[in-house]
Amino acid sequence: MKLTLDRMCITTNDLCLTCSKKMKSGEASDIDIKVGKVIIHASKQNKELNKITLNKIILTPMGAFLIVNEGDKKRFDRSGFVLLNELSDAIGTDVFIIEKHKKAEKFIENLISPVEPVSISTVFIPPFGEKEIKIQIKKEDQGKLSFPQETLSNIVEELFGVKAHYSYT
Ligand SMILES: [Zn+2]
Structure with missing residues (x-):
């Protein structure tokens, strides 16, 4: 599993220098920590989530778009709406899982x-x-x-x- 911040930093709330820099520069925010925690928790039930890569979270007025690697969407889908609802509850906006593509x-x-x-x-x-x-x-x-x-x-x-x-x- 690769998240937008280190898994360890998300779990412990104790950010390393690299993660702190991402937070300071605005590349990541509290949302990245909240989303990470929910996904890590869900991966205990849905082992497929251990294979995902979350590249970026883009916030729009419509909701948060989680940009994942190609092939990762079905790994999220395994957890069904439960996971999407947990993510929405954690960050207070709708959540969409979108696969990235080079083109x-x-x-x-x-x-x-x-x-x-x-x-x-x-x-x-x-x-x-x-x-x-x-x-x-x-x-x-x-x-x-x-x-x-x-x-x-x-x-x-x-x-x-x-x-x-x-x-x-
Ligand atoms: Zn870190």
Whole structure:
């Protein structure tokens, strides 16, 4: 199991220098400790959780997104809604488990699934030609999207350094 802070530091509440630095820089917060404690506790029942890697926790107005390695989502799913509820209770907001991916396109596809985008492309926004990812969605799928554009853009920007927007066709 790899969490956003050391397992030992989370368990003992006694942070080493590296973890303290992460807290001070804002890379991690109390939420990382709370989430870590819940996952460590749940791993006593669900041994599969010992194999997970939690890369990052992204907070949005919609909830906290736990970015895990590819293949880890099913390890969480084994614990069912009980674990998700415990995580939500611990940090006071909804929790989503999302698998990371090297490619932004693939990551976005996973994120907005089951909605299938018509296309995902990089566009350049005038006047400064800033890169942004455009996700083309069929108009009739608009109502099925689980994340508002702002949330999606927050997450994509945190992970890939570019904003993203929906475009309806
Ligand atoms: Zn530590």
